[in-house]
Amino acid sequence: MNWYKVAELIDIHKPFIKKVKAGGKGICLVGYEGSIYAISATCPHAGAELSGGWCREGKIICPFHRYSYNLQTGKGDPGQNDYVDTYPVEVRQDGVYVGVITFLEKIKQAFK
Ligand code: FES
Numbered sequence: 001m002n003w004y005k006v007a008e009l010i011d012i013h014k015p016f017i018k019k020v021k022a023g024g025k026g027i028c029l030v031g032y033e034g035s036i037y038a039i040s041a042t043c044p045h046a047g048a049e050l051s052g053g054w055c056r057e058g059k060i061i062c063p064f065h066r067y068s069y070n071l072q073t074g075k076g077d078p079g080q081n082d083y084v085d086t087y088p089v090e091v092r093q094d095g096v097y098v099g100v101i102t103f104l105e106k107i108k109q110a111f112k
Pocket of ligand 1: 043045046047048063064065067
């Protein structure tokens with residue numbers, strides 16, 4: 001897994017949603033209730049930018065059709081039958097980092 005710095009130090013107590021890039025992937029970085037989450041930037045339903053959405057009850061709500069996704073697991077609400085990818089986040093002394101597994105690493109893991 002490669003770690004990418006995606007933001008300077010952020011006050012994790014102020015809610016935010018922003019789109020960042022890490023390892024060639026578009027990622028939605030979310031500060032919510034004192035934690036930072038990283039999920040896919042694009043809604044799997046019809047491609048909306050999740051960074052244009054908002055959070056409620058531990059989920060991000062898509063601005064287009066209001067599907068919602070759990071910030072920790074990426075799972076969509078019951079009946080949606082979809083999910084968004086989630087990524088690990090580390091807050092280090094010099095900023096916020098997101099871990100991304102490369103395509104080659106995924107293939108290696110599949111054949112272990
Ligand atoms: S594009 Fe996100 S819910 Fe439809």
